[in-house]
Amino acid sequence: MGWPYHLLDLTHEQKHERRLLLDRYGIYAQLSALIPILAYQLYRLGVWVYSERKRSKASYSAIPSSPTLKRSRASTAGNFASKWRSTVWWLEGELATGWSSRGQFIAAGVWTSWLLFLCVQNTGEDYLHITKRFGVVAASQFPVHYMLSMKSQYSPLAFVFRSSHEQLNAWHRISGRIIHFLLLCHAVWYVNYFVQAGVVKKRLSDPVVIVGIIAFLLLNIIATTSLELVRRWSYRVFFVLHLMIGLWMLPLLFFHASALRVYVIEALVLFLFDIACRNLDTVTGFATVTMVPHTKLIKLKVPIPASKIRRFQAKPGQHVYLSIPPASRPLLSSSPWIHDFLFNPFTVAEVSPTDITLVLRTLRGPTTKALGGLAQLSKATPPIKIEGPLGCSQRFPNFAANYDRVLLVAGGVGSTFILPIYLNTREQMAAEGKSLDHVKLVWSMRSAAEAIWAVDSERKHAIAEDKNIKIFLTRSQADDQEHPDKSIPVDGSVELDELQWTEEPVEATGGRDRPDLGKIVDETFRHGNAERVAVLVCGPKQMARELRGHVGKWVEKGRDVYFHNESFGW
Ligand SMILES: Cc1cc2nc3c(=O)[nH]c(=O)nc-3n(C[C@H](O)[C@H](O)[C@H](O)COP(=O)(O)OP(=O)(O)OC[C@H]3O[C@@H](n4cnc5c(N)ncnc54)[C@H](O)[C@@H]3O)c2cc1C
Structure with missing residues (x-):
């Protein structure tokens, strides 16, 4: 099979026909964003129907070890639910250490394939048609791409996916890479055309082409400065360039091709709406x-x-x-x-x-x-x-009402997130008439100084006397000698001044080694097979990864688990 695309000499009508097809496929590509939205709504409906049916069957006996609940777990629906949970857990896991989740990779692959299909479909043998199609399909993704970056409380995607801006941000990055890839194809195919047709010099002085080249160069700057390496080196460089170029890109695309204007205007409206809402908030x-x-x-x-x-x-x-x-x-x-x-x-x-x-x-x-x-x-x-x-x-559920046990794990300054949740969950448990021993907090920190902010407040006694809080003080003298100038991590652990205590502000109620997360997780889950468990963590990445690994073993055994890792960097 030979190369299917050729430079064709089209009549005026054929060019008009091509224009219509380009517009139509741009709209298809844009509207297809509704597919994941509708699929997610159907998924939620399914989950709701399943849980309502389960609740009505089990309503007269809420004890986890009751025969009714045991039977329901062993049923076909119970088995399916358990397999489904394991699959979701697997999809949410990192593809490789430090990489995005498997689910995100699969979704990115499926979405890219779909957009590539829309780029190719009905282009016949016309080389310029497929070249332009890459550009239109890429531009059609701009409004959704901008929507995924919205931080205001009125973000439409946060609303329909019951999500929040930091979760959508991961998808914003993926969508950015897909758009970059499609525009790279658009640019490479055009350059090849200029060379093949012998019009390089002529076309490079055309304002429309110049604007396109500038936009493409800026896009590459955005893509490069968005890499984790650059973000870690200087968040400011990444952020300022991202914001400025993201905005400059829109007028450039507006003047590059009239077919893109509708997408540019949509993206600009979303951008301005987000800024206005954020200012008001x-x-x-x-x-x-x-x-x-x-x-x-x-x-x-x-x-x-x-x-x-x-x-x-x-x-x-x-x-x-x-x-x-x-x-x-x-x-x-x-x-x-x-x-x-x-x-x-x-x-x-x-x-x-x-x-x-x-x-x-x-x-x-x-x-x-x-x-x-x-x-x-x-x-x-x-x-x-x-x-x-x-x-x-x-959007967290009421943990006391929906879960039998709650395990909270904080590392260093991650306690700013975990401690308020712990205190709130205790209140919820008390309101539900459940034992407060069902909520445990593991707080690991290098030195007791990291807890001063919490214990010098009204909470002092609550924390000191609470047997469900286990504090681990992990800093040893050897540690200090080995790492005197260790750089400050950005992911939840804290570096502290040298300090001599007369009396430590908190006691090492858990010990002076790192917490044995495997043992703690096993103890939490061993209370009963039917118990639903919520596990939340905020701390260094390695700690969250290790905890997830231990919890995963119980998910594989069919346990119903709510897991949340609050990350202090994205
Ligand atoms: C949801 C969340 C909650 C956090 N809560 C706390 C907390 O309670 N206490 C605490 O000490 N730290 C917290 N952090 C981390 C904190 O944001 C950074 O340490 C801080 O912004 C660093 O500022 P800087 O001026 O020193 O350095 P910068 O150079 O401005 O930033 C250093 C790092 O901070 C992060 N960061 C900065 N700005 C943003 C942004 N706009 N969006 C996302 N990440 C950004 C990036 O990882 C960046 O590499 C939290 C982070 C997140 C994402």
Whole structure:
């Protein structure tokens, strides 16, 4: 079989026909985003029907070991549900250490194949048709791509997928790679055409082509600076370029080809809508910023208007985006303007009737550095901008009502997420009339200093006297000697100052070694085969990965598990 595509000399009518097909396939590609949306709604409906039927059958006997529940587990539907859970668990696992999940790879493969099909279908032998088709199909994905990056609480995709912006962000990255691949095909096929037709010089002076080349170069800059390597090197470089180029791209595409304009306008409207909603959801409060003694932690108390505080109180474990307005920026900074582009996520560690408290590590970046400077001004109450609350914890189920046991694992500053959830789940358990011993908290930290932010508050006694909280203090003298200058990790563990305690603020109730996560998980699950267990973790990546591995063994045995890993970086 020979190469199917050729440079054809088309009549005016044939060109018109090609134009219509290009438009039609662009619309098909865009509308096909409805397929996963509808599939997900059907899936949710199926889950709801299944759980309602199960609930009505088991309603007279909610005891996990009851004969009714045992029979229902052994039934065909019970077996299917257990296999389904194992499959979902497998799909949610990393393809390889540090990579995206298997499910995301499979979805990306399926979506790319579908879009490639739309690029090829009905193009006949016309080389220029398939070349243009790559461009139109890629551009048709722009609105969904921008929608996946929306952070406002009114993000349509967060609503239909019952998701949150940080979860959608993973799909935004995948969609970006697919668009990049299609536009790469578009550009390469066009360049080949210019060479084959001997029109390189002529076409390279055409404004439409020049605009296309600039847009393609910018796209490559976005793709390169989005790599994890660059994001780790400088989040600012990634973020500022991403924002600026993402915006410049739209007018360039608008002038590159008229067929793309509808997609450009849709993407721009979504972008502006997101910015407007986010601005409306941002408040400025005069914050109290203090250093937590002997640590590199800062405690930030920000007043929140009464009209908004209820949203913070509604769910524990939410986060906010913090930015530093001009009045609070360091005077000696060489680039104070950088803060116009920065907003950093921090978990709400405490909520009172009037304000929220954040606990954050000072790292080497501009935001935490500037806050570190503000913490030195003991009497100042600098204005700080707070956007939110946001986060997937808004959609967490009621753990006490839906699960028999809850295991919470925190590493270092990950406790800002886990501790409020622990306290809230205890309240829920009490309200449900269940034993408080069914909620366990494992909190691992290098030094007791990391817990000061929690124990110097009203919670002090609750934490000290609670036998369901196991604290592991893992820093040894050998550790300090081996790693005196260890760089500060960004994923949940905390580096602390040298410190001599007269009395440690918390006791090592779990021990002075790392927690044996395998043993802790097994103890949680061994109470009964029918028990549903929720496991939540926030801490260093390695800890979350290890915990997931141990929990996975129980999922494979058919156990019904809710697992959430809150990551402090994406
Ligand atoms: C949901 C969430 C909750 C968090 N909660 C806490 C907390 O309670 N306490 C705490 O100490 N740290 C928390 N972090 C980590 C915290 O955001 C970073 O440590 C902080 O932004 C670093 O700021 P910087 O100015 O020092 O450095 P930068 O150079 O600005 O950033 C360093 C790293 O922080 C992360 N980061 C910065 N800005 C963003 C952003 N807009 N979106 C996503 N990631 C970003 C990136 O991983 C980046 O590489 C949380 C992170 C996330 C994603």
